[in-house]
Each structure stands twice: as structure tokens, then as C-alpha cells.
Amino acid sequence: MDIAESGYRQGGFAGLSFRDIAAALDMKSASVHYHFPHKEDLGKAVVERYADNLFDTLGAADSAEDKIDDRIRRLISAYQAAYAEGESSCLCAVLGSVSPQLPPAVQTAVDHFFARLIAWTEKALINTEPSAYPNAAHIISALQGAMILSVATRDSRYLDNVTHDLMPKSAA
Secondary structure, X not given: OHHHHHHHHHHOOOOOOHHHHHHHHOOOHHHHHHHOOOHHHHHHHHHHHHHHHHHHHHOOOOOOOOOHHHHHHHHHHHHHHHHHOOOOOOHHHHHXXXXXXXXXXXXXXXXXXXXXXXXXXXXXXXXXXXXXXXXHHHHHHHHHHHHHHHHHHOOOHHHHHHHHHHOOOOOO
């Protein structure tokens, strides 16, 4: 699944085949098919694993132990770490950009990822001053767009600038 995730992040869903994965593992394509009968099954599993890993990193969006600023810092740090990992975009940003061409199960998993991410961010922002942060969709859109622009131009300053702008002012 690591190979599939990396392949999807670098070349999109259509840019990776079971043969590519099998070759990277020095095995037959049938061995990959044994675990994932269809490419759609693999894609769905990779997106779900990616989402679960991100949400494990983010932690609870409403923990009484955390300040709102700490939650937003974790979200920003997750995007910075994802970019630093091979100057690559968020898996779901890559797949989301071609969502109409994805198999239904993969499309649904990507949709679910973004719904969860926005819901997590909304919950993280509860009880903030209205002017303290933009709304959840704005934050996610800004981070996603800046990451894509940084990857496309091979220039991290776009993501750096947006993360600086979104960073809690007490930490900027």
C-alpha cells in the first residue's frame, strides 16, 4: 500500500498499475490481485489508510486538554510534513482533482476524507472568536491549494506563506 500511495501521489490513480506495484516488490502481478482483486479495492484501501493515518496524527479535534491554537498547529504541521515527504501533494488532493474519473468506491473514499477533514477542522474551531481564524473550508482550501502550487512550482514558499498566515499569531 505504501508503493500504491506513493504512485498515486506522484502519477495519479490512472498512472499506477498492479504490474508497477508487483515489479517494485519483485513479485507477480497475480500476488497483488490476490490481496486486492480490483484496482478500485486497492485505491479505496489506500485512501482509507491515508485518512486514518492523518486523523491519528491530528488527534481529537475537541480534546479539553488542547487549546484551539494547538489543534490548528497540528493541522498545519501535517500539511508541512506531507509536502516535505518527497515534495508531494496530499493524496486526496491528487485524487480529488480527477474525482469524476475515479471508480465509485475510490471517489466515495476521497469524498469521505474531505468531509472528515472539514468536520475535524470545524470541531477544532468551536468556541473561537469569529475573527481568530477563517472558516474550516477556507483553511483546508488554502492548505490544499498552497501545497499543490508548491509541488507544481517546486517552490515551498507558497505553502510556507499560507501556513505562516494560518498559524496562530501567538506562534508566528
